[in-house]
Amino acid sequence: MASNLYFNIERATIFEVVQLEKLPIFKFAPKIKKIFSNLFFIFLLVSFFIYFLSFAPPELKSKIKFLPKGLEIKTLGIALIFLSFWLLFLILDNFFNYLKNLPQKIELKDILKVPGQHNLAEFLSFDVAKAIILASNFAKRKNIPFNSSALFYCLLDFPKLNFVFLRLLLDKTQIKKILENYVKNEVLPPNFQKTISDALRIGIEKKHQKIEIGDLLLSVAENDPIFKKILIESNLKLEDVGNLVWWLEELEKEDKERKEWWEWKNLVKFGSIGKEFSAGYTITLDKFSIDLTKEVQKMGYPTIIGHEKEIEEMERILARREACNDPLIVGEAGTGRKSMILALAERSFFGQSLPEVNYHRIVQLNMQALLSQLESIEAVEATLDTIFREVVLAKNVILVIDEFHNYVEGKILRPGAIDITGILSPFISRPDFRLIAITTYEGLHKNIEQHPSILSFFEKIEVSEITREETMKLLQKFALKLETKYKILISYPALRDIFYYCEKYLPAIPFPEKALDLLEEVVVHSLQKRERIILPKHVAKVVSERTEIPVGEIELGERERLLNLENLLHQRIVDQEDAIKEVSAALRRARTEIRVRKGPIGAFLFLGPTGVGKTETAKALAEVYFGSEKRMIRLDMSEFQNVQDIPRLLGSPSEEGLLTTPVRERPFSLVLLDEFEKAHPQILNLFLQVFDEGHLTDGLGRKVDFKNTIIICTSNAGYQTIFKAAKEKREWSKVKEELINYFVEQGIFRPELINRFDAVVLYKPLTKENLLEIAELLLKKIQKQLKAKEIEFLITQKLKEKIVELSYTPEFGARQMERVIENKISNLLAEAILRKEIKRGERIEIDPDTFSIIKR
Amino acid sequence: MDALEALKRKSLLILFYDWYFVKVPKKILLVFKNLLKFGEYFFSITLLLKTYFSHWHGYRWVYNVRGIDIWKFFEVHFSNLISRILGAFIRTFVILFGILFELAVLILGPIVLISWIFLPLISLIAFLYGFKSLF
Numbered sequence: 001m002a003s004n005l006y007f008n009i010e011r012a013t014i015f016e017v018v019q020l021e022k023l024p025i026f027k028f029a030p031k032i033k034k035i036f037s038n039l040f041f042i043f044l045l046v047s048f049f050i051y052f053l054s055f056a057p058p059e060l061k062s063k064i065k066f067l068p069k070g071l072e073i074k075t076l077g078i079a080l081i082f083l084s085f086w087l088l089f090l091i092l093d094n095f096f097n098y099l100k101n102l103p104q105k106i107e108l109k110d111i112l113k114v115p116g117q118h119n120l121a122e123f124l125s126f127d128v129a130k131a132i133i134l135a136s137n138f139a140k141r142k143n144i145p146f147n148s149s150a151l152f153y154c155l156l157d158f159p160k161l162n163f164v165f166l167r168l169l170l171d172k173t174q175i176k177k178i179l180e181n182y183v184k185n186e187v188l189p190p191n192f193q194k195t196i197s198d199a200l201r202i203g204i205e206k207k208h209q210k211i212e213i214g215d216l217l218l219s220v221a222e223n224d225p226i227f228k229k230i231l232i233e234s235n236l237k238l239e240d241v242g243n244l245v246w247w248l249e250e251l252e253k254e255d256k257e258r259k260e261w262w263e264w265k266n267l268v269k270f271g272s273i274g275k276e277f278s279a280g281y282t283i284t285l286d287k288f289s290i291d292l293t294k295e296v297q298k299m300g301y302p303t304i305i306g307h308e309k310e311i312e313e314m315e316r317i318l319a320r321r322e323a324c325n326d327p328l329i330v331g332e333a334g335t336g337r338k339s340m341i342l343a344l345a346e347r348s349f350f351g352q353s354l355p356e357v358n359y360h361r362i363v364q365l366n367m368q369a370l371l372s373q374l375e376s377i378e379a380v381e382a383t384l385d386t387i388f389r390e391v392v393l394a395k396n397v398i399l400v401i402d403e404f405h406n407y408v409e410g411k412i413l414r415p416g417a418i419d420i421t422g423i424l425s426p427f428i429s430r431p432d433f434r435l436i437a438i439t440t441y442e443g444l445h446k447n448i449e450q451h452p453s454i455l456s457f458f459e460k461i462e463v464s465e466i467t468r469e470e471t472m473k474l475l476q477k478f479a480l481k482l483e484t485k486y487k488i489l490i491s492y493p494a495l496r497d498i499f500y501y502c503e504k505y506l507p508a509i510p511f512p513e514k515a516l517d518l519l520e521e522v523v524v525h526s527l528q529k530r531e532r533i534i535l536p537k538h539v540a541k542v543v544s545e546r547t548e549i550p551v552g553e554i555e556l557g558e559r560e561r562l563l564n565l566e567n568l569l570h571q572r573i574v575d576q577e578d579a580i581k582e583v584s585a586a587l588r589r590a591r592t593e594i595r596v597r598k599g600p601i602g603a604f605l606f607l608g609p610t611g612v613g614k615t616e617t618a619k620a621l622a623e624v625y626f627g628s629e630k631r632m633i634r635l636d637m638s639e640f641q642n643v644q645d646i647p648r649l650l651g652s653p654s655e656e657g658l659l660t661t662p663v664r665e666r667p668f669s670l671v672l673l674d675e676f677e678k679a680h681p682q683i684l685n686l687f688l689q690v691f692d693e694g695h696l697t698d699g700l701g702r703k704v705d706f707k708n709t710i711i712i713c714t715s716n717a718g719y720q721t722i723f724k725a726a727k728e729k730r731e732w733s734k735v736k737e738e739l740i741n742y743f744v745e746q747g748i749f750r751p752e753l754i755n756r757f758d759a760v761v762l763y764k765p766l767t768k769e770n771l772l773e774i775a776e777l778l779l780k781k782i783q784k785q786l787k788a789k790e791i792e793f794l795i796t797q798k799l800k801e802k803i804v805e806l807s808y809t810p811e812f813g814a815r816q817m818e819r820v821i822e823n824k825i826s827n828l829l830a831e832a833i834l835r836k837e838i839k840r841g842e843r844i845e846i847d848p849d850t851f852s853i854i855k856r
Numbered sequence: 857m858d859a860l861e862a863l864k865r866k867s868l869l870i871l872f873y874d875w876y877f878v879k880v881p882k883k884i885l886l887v888f889k890n891l892l893k894f895g896e897y898f899f900s901i902t903l904l905l906k907t908y909f910s911h912w913h914g915y916r917w918v919y920n921v922r923g924i925d926i927w928k929f930f931e932v933h934f935s936n937l938i939s940r941i942l943g944a945f946i947r948t949f950v951i952l953f954g955i956l957f958e959l960a961v962l963i964l965g966p967i968v969l970i971s972w973i974f975l976p977l978i979s980l981i982a983f984l985y986g987f988k989s990l991f
Contacts, residue, residue, distance in 0.1 A: 262887040
C-alpha cells in the first residue's frame, strides 16, 4: 500500500493552515479574545458603577468630587472599544478553528480505491500536519532520514498526548534524550512512507474523517524501532498504547458533545413536563421504589458499556404487544445486570429505544422497604396489589424487581419468606403490565422454575461476563471518577494488571464487578499509604493480601522454582527419580505454554502400589508450587462410583459441589483425586473437558475454571503388574506401556482420557534402602521439633532398621511407617517430656529393641 | 463553493465569506431549529392539546354501585368533571408557556442571525462610538 500512495504536504491545504498559525494574529487570537472580553466586562461594570454614583446622597457626592465629570461615558467608551476588539478576535478565532477542521468531502477509505489520485496529505488533521512539518524540519536539522523517530520526537511536544505518556508512566524528557542519542549514533530506517500509510489504515479502521494524532502515534508505535524498544523495556504492549489513544479520543468526543449544548441529546436532558401530565400518579409505588430514570439523571447520563445485544433483546421483548413481554434477566451477581437496566432507562429517556419503550419511567420496586415497613403478609399483599394497579394505570412505568427469586418461593415456603406469584399472576398476563425480573441461575433453577405458570410469561435473557475490551473501557471510566474523587493518578499499567490478576486469580467472581471492586480497593489501600500514583506494585500487593497468593513473588520466583523443581521435590520424596523428573518436565512444559491445549497447569496420572509416595508427591508439589500443603483439594473418587453421585461432585441447587465449589473458591490449588479408577466412567468423562479446556460447568450452570490448578489423579490399579516387574527387574518404560494397554483392555480408563494427561507417572515399589531413607526423613521431623525444645535426639541406624522392619509390608509400602513412628517414638517422647524424664540440654537416643530412652 | 479549492487558490477572503455567510448562519438556524423542537418536546403542546380534557394524572372515579344511587351517581360524575377541569386548567398554563417559549425562540432566532451577519459592523460602530466618547 505504501508505495502506491501519493503524499506531498507542501501542496496540501492543511499546510497553508499550519503556516497561517505562525501569524501572531491567529496564534494568539484565543488569548487576546479572552483578555478583551474580560476588559470589556470590567470597564462596563466600572461605567455602571460610576453612573449609579450620580444617584448617591449629597454627603457622599461631596466626598467623591475628585471624580471628573463624564467619567462614566469615558469608561463606557473604553468598554465599547474593548467590545469591538473582542468581537473582532471572536470572529478571527472561530474562523481559524474552522480552517483547522475544514470538512472533507471524500472519506478516508476512498483514498485506497484510487491510490495515487488523491494527495494523502489533504487528509491529515491539523495536529498531524503540524507534527509532520516539525518532524521534517527536525530531520533536516539533524541530517537524518525523515522517519518515524523524527515523528516520535515531535509528537512528544504535543500537550494533547501528555495524557497517553503520563498514564503509560513514560518520561518524555527521558525519551527525548534516548531519541537524541539514537539519532546521533545509529542509522535509522527511512520508514516515513510506511508510517503514514499505517496511520491511514488505523484512521480507516477507526472510521475517522481524517488521520488524527492518535492514529499517527499508534502507527509510530508500530513502526519505530526506538519506541518499540521503550515499550518492551517498560513492560508495555502496542495494545496498551492503542487503549490509551482510544481513551483519549473518547474523552475528547465526550467533551465536545457536552459543549454543544444546542444538540438534541443535550437539550432532551431537561425532560418533558407535558408527557408527565398524561401519565397516571403512582403514589404507593413512589413510596416503595427507586426511580432508575431519575438515578440515571443524577449520575449525569453515564455511558453504559457492554451487553449491547442483551439490551436490544430486552427492548424487543418489552415492545411486544402480548402477554409475554416481560424479560427475565438471568446472570451471576456482578455481571452488570443492573447496568443493563440503567442503560435501558437512559435509552428510553433519550427516546433512543423502540417507540413502545421510549419515554417510559423505569422503576425498581424496593421489596426490602416494603417488607420491613409493613407488619403483616396481608398488608404487604394489599400494598403490592395497589402498586401493580398503579403501574397499569400510569401507562408509562416499566417495573423492575431485583432478586426476583426471593419473592417466588419454591414448593416449601421458608418462614418469613413471601411468595408474590399469587398477586402477580393477574397482572403479569396483561400486555400493559411490563415487568423486568432479575435473578441468578441458582434462583432460576431453585425457585422460579418451580412456578411454570409464572415462568411462561417471561422471556429469559442470559447475561454473561463482559469482554476484555469492555472491561478495560469500564475500568478506564471508573478510574477517572476515582481520580477526581481522591485526587490521585491511576496509571494504565495498574489498570491492565487489575484485569490480568482478576482474570487469573479471581475467577469465581464475574467481570466487571471483580475488576471494579479491586480497583477501588487498590485506590483505598494506596491512599492509606499516602501514595498519589497507583502503580502495578500496589495492585500486586492488594491481590496478594486478598487471595493469599504471593502474586508478585510467584511471577518472579516461579521461574526459579520450576528450574529447581526436582531438587525441591526430592527434599520430601525418596527415590522415584523417573516420576519426579516426569512431573517436573511436564510442569515446565505446561507453564512455558509449549503445548497446544488450554487445560490446567498440569494433569498427571500417578500409578503405583499404596505407600510409595504418590500422595506425598502431590503434597510436596502443593507446597513447592502453591506455597502450602493446605492449597490441596483432595477427593476420594471411590465415593463417586454411581451416576447419581455427579450432583455431589458438581453441585446442584440443593448442595454445593465437592469438586466445583472448592475450585471456584480456591482456584490456585492442587486437586488430588485419589483412587481415580474407581469413579464411574461417566464421571471420568467429565474430566475430559477439564483436561482439555480447563473448565467445567457446575450444577448451577456456572463456569468453573481449572486453568490455575494442578490435577493429580492417583491409582493403584494394576499394582500386581508393577510388583511383578520390580521382581523381574524389567525396564520401566515397557511396564508403563503394558500397564496402559491393560487399562484400555480392561476398560479401566479410556485411551482418550489417558492421552489427555500431561504425564502418566509410574511409581516403583520401595526398596529397603528407600524405606530407610523415608524412616530417616520422618525421624528428622521429630528431631527438629525436639531441637526447638533444646533436646538433642540422635537417630541411629539400628532404630531406622527397626522402624522399617516393623512397618514394611509389600502391599502397603511405607504407609504404616508414620503410624509406627507415632506409636513407638512420638508417644514415648511425649510421656517422657510430661514426666520430666527428659530435660532441656540433654542428648537422647532410643533403644530399638525395648523402645526406651537412653540418655547420652 | 468548495472551501478546499478556495484555500488552494489562497483566496482566504472567499473562504471567509463562505464560512461567515453560509456555514455559520446554517449552524445558527440549526440551533434554533433544535430549540423549537425542544420546546415542543418539553411542553408537549400537541400531546396536551390532544389530551386537553383528560382526567388529571388519570384520576378517575368509577360508578360501581348496584342499582340506582343518585347521590353516588352525581358524586362520581362531579369528581370526574373536577378531575377533567383541573387537568384542562393546568394544561392551559403549560400550553401557554410552551407557546411563549416557541415565540421567543422564533423572535430570538432572526435577531441572533442578523446580529451575526452585522457583527463586523456592530464591532466598527462600537469602536467609533467608544473612540468618540473618549474625546
